[in-house]
Amino acid sequence: MSDPTSTILPVATGRATLVSFWRSLRRHPMLGWASVAASLAASAAAVVVPLLLGRLVDLVVAAGTTRSLLLTSAWILGAGFAAAVLTGASRWLVTEWGMRACADLREEVLDHALRMDSARLENAGSGDVAARVTEDVEQVTDSIRLAAGVFIALVTVVVTVAGFAALDWRIAVAFLVIVPVYALSLRRFTPRAKRLYAAERQAAAVRTQHLLTTFGGVRTVHAYGMQQRQSQRVERASRDAADARLRAVRGFLWFANMMNYAEAIGLTAVLFTGFLLVRSGDSSVGEVTAAALLFHRLFGPLGMLLMSFNDIQSAGAALARLVGVTEVDVPAGRAGELATRAPAGITAKSVWHRYADGPTVVHDVTIEIAEGESLAIVGESGAGKTTLAAILGGVFPAADGAVWLGGRLIGDLGPDDLRRTVGVVTQEVHVFAGTLADDLRLAAPHATDEQLHAALRLVDADGWVAALPAGLATRVGDGEHPITPGQAQQLALARIALLDPPIVVLDEASAEAGSAGAHQLELASQAVIRGRTAIVVAHRLTQAHACDRVAVMSRGRIVELGRPDDLVEAGGRYAELWAAWRR
Numbered sequence: 001m002s003d004p005t006s007t008i009l010p011v012a013t014g015r016a017t018l019v020s021f022w023r024s025l026r027r028h029p030m031l032g033w034a035s036v037a038a039s040l041a042a043s044a045a046a047v048v049v050p051l052l053l054g055r056l057v058d059l060v061v062a063a064g065t066t067r068s069l070l071l072t073s074a075w076i077l078g079a080g081f082a083a084a085v086l087t088g089a090s091r092w093l094v095t096e097w098g099m100r101a102c103a104d105l106r107e108e109v110l111d112h113a114l115r116m117d118s119a120r121l122e123n124a125g126s127g128d129v130a131a132r133v134t135e136d137v138e139q140v141t142d143s144i145r146l147a148a149g150v151f152i153a154l155v156t157v158v159v160t161v162a163g164f165a166a167l168d169w170r171i172a173v174a175f176l177v178i179v180p181v182y183a184l185s186l187r188r189f190t191p192r193a194k195r196l197y198a199a200e201r202q203a204a205a206v207r208t209q210h211l212l213t214t215f216g217g218v219r220t221v222h223a224y225g226m227q228q229r230q231s232q233r234v235e236r237a238s239r240d241a242a243d244a245r246l247r248a249v250r251g252f253l254w255f256a257n258m259m260n261y262a263e264a265i266g267l268t269a270v271l272f273t274g275f276l277l278v279r280s281g282d283s284s285v286g287e288v289t290a291a292a293l294l295f296h297r298l299f300g301p302l303g304m305l306l307m308s309f310n311d312i313q314s315a316g317a318a319l320a321r322l323v324g325v326t327e328v329d330v331p332a333g334r335a336g337e338l339a340t341r342a343p344a345g346i347t348a349k350s351v352w353h354r355y356a357d358g359p360t361v362v363h364d365v366t367i368e369i370a371e372g373e374s375l376a377i378v379g380e381s382g383a384g385k386t387t388l389a390a391i392l393g394g395v396f397p398a399a400d401g402a403v404w405l406g407g408r409l410i411g412d413l414g415p416d417d418l419r420r421t422v423g424v425v426t427q428e429v430h431v432f433a434g435t436l437a438d439d440l441r442l443a444a445p446h447a448t449d450e451q452l453h454a455a456l457r458l459v460d461a462d463g464w465v466a467a468l469p470a471g472l473a474t475r476v477g478d479g480e481h482p483i484t485p486g487q488a489q490q491l492a493l494a495r496i497a498l499l500d501p502p503i504v505v506l507d508e509a510s511a512e513a514g515s516a517g518a519h520q521l522e523l524a525s526q527a528v529i530r531g532r533t534a535i536v537v538a539h540r541l542t543q544a545h546a547c548d549r550v551a552v553m554s555r556g557r558i559v560e561l562g563r564p565d566d567l568v569e570a571g572g573r574y575a576e577l578w579a580a581w582r583r
């Protein structure tokens with residue numbers, strides 16, 4: 001198993017992350033403006049309360065009239081009520097704004113992940129992608145509520161500082177002593193936190209990757225007695241993830257301590273300055289009380305801003321990983337018109353391929369497959385059959401050379417176009433969670449039940465489907481009604497029949513069953529191939545023999561090509577294989 005960190009998907013830079021999130025936020029301008037207005041109004045109402053309380057203190061000291069005391073108290077109550085209502089409204093608005101931006105981003109990431117070149121996705125490993133679209137999305141979504149609080153806190157801090165200045169500029173200056181303490185702590189903590197949280201999320205992704213590869217390859221793990229080695233790997237990855245988390249927590253605790261010092265210093269400075277101002281007669285006791293209350297009010301938002309730095313950094317790292325997915329090049333959404341159902345031939349010229357830095361596995365293949373013709377590819381294991389079939393079917397692009405489907409270069413076909421032109425059944429057939437009808441309708445969302453039954457009949461699956469407890473409505477997939485690998489292959493073939501593409505690529509569609517089942521699948525494949533241009537990667541030679549032509553591959557090259565009977569007569573490699581098969 002390769003090192004899971006080596007091919008992990010990119011992580012966006014801080015700037016790219018901010019630009020991307022800001023773009024998502026700007027898609028909802030009305031919510032944005034309403035959020036800013038409500039937050040400003042809520043903060044202003046909240047700042048008025050301590051100022052009025054200071055006034056109340058002055059009235060008491062000056063033995064003011066009962067009427068003026070009651071009137072000021074009524075204003076305090078009114079301002080407090082308005083602040084409560086406006087704070088609730090602004091919190092709701094800002095959360096809604098952030099949630100919508102986040103949902104847009106999640107959609108973009110998912111869309112990108114699904115449209116990504118499957119080879120790129122495989123290289124990155126399903127664990128990395130899964131961690132990003134689950135754990136990272138969750139982390140960012142959870143942080144939105146927090147970010148809403150942070151946004152409101154920021155506005156409150158700005159409005160409160162303006163309130164200080166309205167009282168006495170010297171008190172505002174005294175308050176500013178906390179700024180260097182905060183600034184120095186942040187300057188030291190920010191770059192460290194960035195590293196620590198990025199490392200924490202990376203370690204978590206590697207742990208998920210190890211867990212998924214272990215469970216995904218559980219048969220191999222058992223077959224080779226690798227349980228102990230694999231569990232040691234998982235244990236090591238889990239320990240690394242826990243260590244990374246602890247390092248992040250330790251860094252944060254240091255920062256939290258610095259914040260407490262700053263608050264103690266700030267309050268002392270405000271009270272001391274207030275004492276001097278009252279003694280010199282420049283300020284009243286009420287004004288200093290208001291300043292102390294304002295400062296106390298700041299503890300909440302400032303603490304919130306700085307303490308949530310922890311989670312904001314962590315969410316920022318998760319956001320950067322999400323935005324990173326959107327930076328991977330993917331084919332455009334829709335290019336050109338959708339292909340029509342007319343049969344289309346395949347032309348390949350000088351196709352070469354190698355995986356990443358590996359050796360060349362397909363050498364200079366040039367071939368023309370006529371409209372409606374079926375071509376079987378046979379050859380020893382590792383000859384390059386699957387790779388060539390995948391390239392001809394547009395599953396991934398060749399490293400070099402060109403392929404045309406129905407006269408159009410594969411690179412010019414958009415994903416929807418390609419999907420309508422070629423139906424591919426690979427060795428990994430998958431049954432998706434849901435009802436059997438849902439599973440089939442993945443290929444043709446608007447197909448009627450009658451059309452589903454017709455497709456099942458074509459691949460000879462109508463018998464066992466009718467015997468299921470709820471027929472087409474039976475739930476299949478993980479933990480639901482069990483489906484054999486052979487039945488899953490039949491469903492994959494039925495999906496192709498429903499999709500009705502002019503070209504099909506079948507990679508070992510009959511390899512998943514025992515010999516009786518294999519024969520049934522061969523017939524199903526033949527039924528699906530009929531009337532289409534087809535490429536069949538065949539391990540069973542009866543399947544190859546039923547095709548119009550056979551290409552024999554060896555070490556990435558086509559070494560024989562012709563009609564099966566002609567090849568047998570010619571007495572070459574295929575003739576040997578055929579003779580051995582019939583023995």
Ligand SMILES: Nc1ncnc2c1ncn2[C@@H]1O[C@H](COP(=O)(O)OP(=O)(O)OP(=O)(O)O)[C@@H](O)[C@H]1O
Pocket residue numbers: 355358361379380381382383384385386387388
């Ligand atoms: N995703 C991949 N990454 C790296 N190398 C790969 C990948 N897939 C296949 N290969 C290598 O490319 C070569 C050709 O593989 P391919 O699967 O195309 O052969 P095949 O003839 O279909 O083999 P088989 O009959 O065993 O499926 C092999 O050496 C294989 O190890």
